[in-house]
Amino acid sequence: MPLHQQETFSIELAEITASDRVKELGLSLSPNINFDQEKVFPQIDGWGWKSQIKKKVKLLNNIESLLEDCLFEGEQVLYIAKGNQYSFGEQVFLGIWASAINHTVFVLTNVRLLMFRTNSKGIPKKTFWMVYYNQIIVFKGNWRGMLTLKLKDGRKLNFTSFPKADRKIMPKVFEEILENFRKTQFDPEVSQSLENLCSHCLDQVPKAEFTCNTCQSIFWSPKELALRSLIFPSWGDFLMGHTLIAFLELFGGIATWLYLIGAISVVLSGGNPILLGSAIFSIMMFNGLDAIITYRVASKGLHPRSVPVVESIA
Numbered sequence: 223m224p225l226h227q228q229e230t231f232s233i234e235l236a237e238i239t240a241s242d243r244v245k246e247l248g249l250s251l252s253p254n255i256n257f258d259q260e261k262v263f264p265q266i267d268g269w270g271w272k273s274q275i276k277k278k279v280k281l282l283n284n285i286e287s288l289l290e291d292c293l294f295e296g297e298q299v300l301y302i303a304k305g306n307q308y309s310f311g312e313q314v315f316l317g318i319w320a321s322a323i324n325h326t327v328f329v330l331t332n333v334r335l336l337m338f339r340t341n342s343k344g345i346p347k348k349t350f351w352m353v354y355y356n357q358i359i360v361f362k363g364n365w366r367g368m369l370t371l372k373l374k375d376g377r378k379l380n381f382t383s384f385p386k387a388d389r390k391i392m393p394k395v396f397e398e399i400l401e402n403f404r405k406t407q408f409d410p411e412v413s414q415s416l417e418n419l420c421s422h423c424l425d426q427v428p429k430a431e432f433t434c435n436t437c438q439s440i441f442w443s444p445k446e447l448a449l450r451s452l453i454f455p456s457w458g459d460f461l462m463g464h465t466l467i468a469f470l471e472l473f474g475g476i477a478t479w480l481y482l483i484g485a486i487s488v489v490l491s492g493g494n495p496i497l498l499g500s501a502i503f504s505i506m507m508f509n510g511l512d513a514i515i516t517y518r519v520a521s522k523g524l525h526p527r528s529v530p531v532v533e534s535i536a
């Protein structure tokens with residue numbers, strides 16, 4: 223290639239922006255959201271750039287309506303990625319099924335980290351959080367690919383399953399964002415480092431409160447959900463929208479109740495009372511364990527019980 227053509231080619235290449243690449247792929251982003259596309263799409267050429275951009279646009283499109291509701295004026299979206307929140311306890315009790323209820327989309331803006339619980343495809347569920355950057359002490363990755371977030375109030379959150387490209391780049395992106403945030407000296411007050419967001423209007427719902435002051439949505443308390451699971455395993459999970467796990471627990475719930483009813487009828491017709499003791503023991507063990515797990519899972523975020531009825535008037 224003659225020298226002057228090479229120069230023209232390299233100049234053209236240098237001028238391609240992330241926004242051009244998004245259009246080139248026939249994709250679009252909400253015009254109502256302020257994106258820093260150069261940061262949101264760090265890879266715009268080289269091997270695999272098309273699939274990288276497609277995946278990120280898809281994740282964004284899934285949550286755009288939520289972002290439109292919750293972003294502040296001047297708040298800019300800087301990064302998006304999807305991972306899975308990891309908890310050792312849940313892994314022990316729920317095994318491989320634990321990941322089904324912990325898919326989480328991360329959105330980094332210029333002031334906070336937003337987290338949206340989603341299904342495996344990144345479609346949002348009803349539980350959302352935010353962390354202002356002044357609440358983050360450390361965000362780092364380890365050799366196993368786990369990302370850890372240490373918060374000011376002592377909480378520690380672990381995440382796995384981020385795509386390899388994100389695992390590499392996210393700690394660096396975080397560092398840059400945190401540095402810029404510190405320069406602003408913005409120090410918002412919070413009720414806890416990881417603030418719950420209302421499932422309906424996405425405003426903050428303070429710690430230990432289960433009614434949204436803005437839209438009056440009401441949420442289940444962990445105790446209410448755990449009590450329901452104690453009576454019948456899977457009830458609490460159905461109410462939290464964890465349908466897959468709820469169905470699995472449903473069989474155990476039916477089995478323990480049938481065993482108890484069977485034992486009662488055997489004892490009433492003169493059978494061995496030990497059978498009844500064993501049935502009561504198994505129902506206490508299974509239902510009790512389910513209630514404990516439900517309480518732990520429910521304590522992590524908000525689960526809507528009812529949305530405001532005056533919505534249509536507004």
Ligand SMILES: [Zn+2]
Binds near residue numbers: 421424437
């Ligand atoms: Zn609300």
